[in-house]
Amino acid sequence: MTDRPCQVLFVDDDEVNILTFGMLLDERGYVVTRASSLAEARARLAERTFDLAVLDVHVGHETSPQLVPDLRRTNPDLRVVFLSGSLRHEEQLPGADLVLGKGEDPERLLAEIDRVSGRTGP
Amino acid sequence: MTALDPPPHLLPALRLHLTETVGGSLRHALKNKLGAIRNAGYLLRKRLEPLAAEADRKRIGQLFDVLADEVVKADGMLEALRMATPPAVAHADLHAVAAALLGALRPPAGVTLRGPGPGSVLARVEAHDLELALFLLVENAVAAVGARGGQVTIDVEAGPTVLVRDDGPGFGEALGRALEPFYSGRKTCGVGLKVVQRIMTRVGGELRITDRAGGGAQVTLALRPAEGAP
Numbered sequence: 001m002t003d004r005p006c007q008v009l010f011v012d013d014d015e016v017n018i019l020t021f022g023m024l025l026d027e028r029g030y031v032v033t034r035a036s037s038l039a040e041a042r043a044r045l046a047e048r049t050f051d052l053a054v055l056d057v058h059v060g061h062e063t064s065p066q067l068v069p070d071l072r073r074t075n076p077d078l079r080v081v082f083l084s085g086s087l088r089h090e091e092q093l094p095g096a097d098l099v100l101g102k103g104e105d106p107e108r109l110l111a112e113i114d115r116v117s118g119r120t121g122p
Numbered sequence: 123m124t125a126l127d128p129p130p131h132l133l134p135a136l137r138l139h140l141t142e143t144v145g146g147s148l149r150h151a152l153k154n155k156l157g158a159i160r161n162a163g164y165l166l167r168k169r170l171e172p173l174a175a176e177a178d179r180k181r182i183g184q185l186f187d188v189l190a191d192e193v194v195k196a197d198g199m200l201e202a203l204r205m206a207t208p209p210a211v212a213h214a215d216l217h218a219v220a221a222a223l224l225g226a227l228r229p230p231a232g233v234t235l236r237g238p239g240p241g242s243v244l245a246r247v248e249a250h251d252l253e254l255a256l257f258l259l260v261e262n263a264v265a266a267v268g269a270r271g272g273q274v275t276i277d278v279e280a281g282p283t284v285l286v287r288d289d290g291p292g293f294g295e296a297l298g299r300a301l302e303p304f305y306s307g308r309k310t311c312g313v314g315l316k317v318v319q320r321i322m323t324r325v326g327g328e329l330r331i332t333d334r335a336g337g338g339a340q341v342t343l344a345l346r347p348a349e350g351a352p
Contacts, residue, residue: 014154020161027165058150063319063328085153094326094346102157103197105190106164 005031006117007048009071011041011064012056012083017102021083025054028110029119038062042070049075052117057084057093068095079116125265128257129226135254143317149200156193156200163189213348214249216278217241223253223260224276232271233264238278245282245345247325252284252343255321258314259286259341266290266339284343292333318343 008030012018018034025032033048035041037060053071055064064082071078072095081098093099098116100109128136167186174182217238224237245252256276263274267290277285315331322329322343330342 014158016158017154020158020165023165024161027168057323058319061331063323065326066328066330085150085157093323101153103153103160103193104157106161 005029006052006119007050008032008117009035009041009044009050009053010055011035011038011053011059011067013037013059014056017056021054024106024110025113028114030117038064038067041067045070045074050078051075052079052081052113054081054083054113057082065094065096071095079118081113081116126227126229126257126261128261129223131226132250132254132257135250136257139251139254139317139321140313143313143320145203146320147313147316149203152200153197156197160190160193163193212246212248213244214247214252216243216245216252216282216284216345219249219252220256220276220278220284223256227257227260229264229274232269233267234273235260235264236273236275238276241278243278243280243282244348245327246348247321247327247345251321251325255318255343256284256286258318259343262314262341263288263290263339266292272338282345282347284345286341286343287334287338289338292337292339293331294333 006029008025010018010022010025010032011034012021013036015036018036022032022034030052033044033050035044050071053067055067057064068080071080079097080095081100082093082096083100083102085102098112100112163186167182170182171179217240220237224235227235229235260274260276263286267274267288272289274286274288277287279285315329318341319329322345325346327343327345330344332340332342334340
């Protein structure tokens, strides 16, 4: 673990989620780059290297697991967290380090994301 | 109105998946909203409490507790509506499933259905779920080909991947909305592709929809290999 702020790519097609969940991550100390489509996410990937990706499972007419090979090509150590309104925690998605349910306790969501990203907390 | 009658043996699975998909779409949309409310409340509380006078701080905390508790209760109600569907662990032979489906279908005059050649590719999916997904895709393709007639093809690749192609007009401008629940370019309820997407998500696969360069549509079901399959 280094002192460098953790660079997060956050992908969600819901502008309210982009605002609220993005703000949760900002206030936790993550440096958040937002994208509302997989095409926009790929464009952001070309611009910088990320340490962590937080992905809504369904983005427009696409599903975000499709993005995982592109993410890992840019950084093989990148951690991937999926946010889902319909999957349970125990259900798995290809390439996932963690699957979190939307609507859960924000403190718990952030603690889980901290754990996966290697941070020790706020 | 459907372009192709479902084979009778697929009707129970079709009813189950339609119910799950409609319920699941509504549940998903509502859970999204509840999550946003809960996160916004959390952020607002963090901002407001330090600014409030001591006398107000307790009341502010109580109100935000009510907000969070009610969101949790509503979320729990939605979760209780989730139907118990065990994760798919079975393996299916993609060639065999495609052949079984095509053998049970009666396409309208002028429409040719063509299946994969001989072969055997195994994937991690329940055979009846895959057959239902393929039926829904073939039905869409037959409707797209329409009265002028044409060809609908199911191909299997080693990926393991199944491709359904037609030589109709393609998705065109509807491509971006084709996976929205209740969106349809014809007189149907618009959940067929959503059912397919749901089946694919459950087995860790992916649904991809595109227009073909030479015309027509192509739908790809990218499945996971049947690890440890006999």
